[in-house]
Amino acid sequence: MSLSSNRTLQGAQVNRKPLLVLDRAQVAGLLDMAQVIAAVEQAHTALSTGAARQPEREALSLPGDASLLIPMAAAVDPLGGAGVKLLTDTPGNAERGLPVQQSIITLIDPETGRYEALLFGAPVTQVRTAAASAVATKHLARPGARTLGLIGAGAQARTHLAAHALVCDLDEVVVWSRSRATVDAFAAHAREAGFAVKVADGPEQVAREADVLCTLTPSREPLVRGAWFRPGLHVNAVGAPPRPDHREIDTTGIVRSRVIVDSFPVACGESGEVLIPLAEGAITEDHFRTELGDVITGRAVGRSAEDEVTLYNSVGLGIQDVAAARLVVDAARRQGIGTLVDLS
Template identity: 75%
Template sequence: MTGRANGRPDGSRTGRAPLLVLDRAQVTSLLDMAEVIRVVEQAHEALSTGAARQPDRSSVELPGGSSLLVPMVAAVDPLAGAGVKLLTDTPSNAGRGLPVQQSVITLIDPETGACEAVLHGAPITLFRTAAASAVATRHLGRPGAATLGLVGAGAQARAHLAALARVSDFNQVLVWSRTRATVEAFAEHARAQGYAVKVADGPEQVVREADVLCTLTPSRTPLVRGEWFRPGLHVNAVGAPPRPDHREIDTAGILRSRVVVDSFPVASSESGEVLIPVQEGVITSEHYRTELGDVITGRAPGRRAEDDITLYNSVGVGIQDVAAARLVVDAARRQGLGTEVDLF
């Protein structure tokens, strides 16, 4: 990267800074899970207090195909970050050997309004999603949780293991996946991190034995049933795509849980996890009105009792992406990484 000065001694900017472009490998090398957890928690706190803003988003189905286009706009004042993540969800890509979800993030200079950076979105999505689960587990999980249960054993399982280890002292990991090779590779990875790992026969075993459960599959139909939940369980429902007809947890699971969402407006338009039970007339929107940021700030209660069943419904929001992207861009500037492009 060819750097050049674009600021005054007082920190204000002069001239037009070049656009910084960071590819997937560069973004991955600059991400630190502990730091991502920190800024994701700050971003949700800022959303609760009004210091962060993200407008209601509208997903667009692209004509002639299966792709869903999801623009995610956010500004997080305390972190000096603003930008847009553009996510596409294309189920037919699974048959092409391409990622089903793809994204790019643009970061905006909040002082000048100029586009400051363009980043590959996948690594940031991976880290910030696991980081948000860690934040939710810190505020909603039961103290002394010993067993982490994972339904799904892919990249998100590895990221969640790394993130949740920073907020809970697990001594056992219980995991299940439809694909034997995937679950065996994860088990080897987790054992190398020093964990006792048990491969479950199915999702029911994972759910019944876990203290903290993470569901990490792109399922359209429920893999996890509420009748399996035991008192004191905390669930991070993560994997379902942002579509109102997709869910991993059945209606009974939502009904039995104290549900906390990343964003009430987003969940109300995109999360099948809560929208299907509403359509069935089993719950109302009041059942999932509590946002994670309000639990962090104390504006709303989280876990009330040791036997509570809590569930964090993770759809994914722009404040998380912008906060993590700010970290990456600042680190890239310090280390001289990336490609600068002068659009002017």
């Protein structure tokens, strides 16, 4: 779609730089995985050094359906991005045939405070989530990791495969999903992309055979047991929504792993992988204090031994959304894509 404007955008109003609006298809078409990986890595670096800022966030409970509204504000100086993602998590939508999580992202010009762009959020979330996992794998997995294990075979499985292919020399993908149709569709996609694929009998087989394991389900109860972790495994725990009673990894898995979080305050406020073991008294907060950005900058140790199990607990951060959205908006302006709206 070419760049267009609404009827109110005339004459001198052009100088007001109206809001750029990008829909789902436009956002998805402008996302480049390699660029997003680099931007997410830079955003976490900036968070470690103080060049990125994000306030403490608090989920707002909405009436009627256990829904949450989660504002995720952030500014990342090196990338020239600032803005807010508004995320809703609505469990009842699963029965309505609607997305459980929905979002929009607003970018502002940090210098003038002008609202610069409004983006459909789902494609950004999907790609930046996989990019963050790939950054964690790059810095935490054993050298030579070649087998990618995926628990869950939906859209995140596809983006995680694409992201990890850029940071690992993959030989094989081992995948499992509750849905045979979903796992078969993923396997066909991966094979068409040139990867060897093994469809596992269950989560245990995936965990035991993987060098890098990505858990990509919205599970409330643990699907993955720490007893299955073999020495040297790296885990990206991704799928559980930001709710303190949801988790994919059991307490044993957390205790056995060197845990790296995207943000300590966010993880301690929203992640079941963190809060449930803490409530059980199985571990202390110190187990979760290492942030991914500090590993990237060398302020903290990541993997300390070849046989150590590392685990990246991904909750999702505004700095990731803003970094990816900045890339999208810049590309849209270069290519003349989107709709201009003058709200004044």
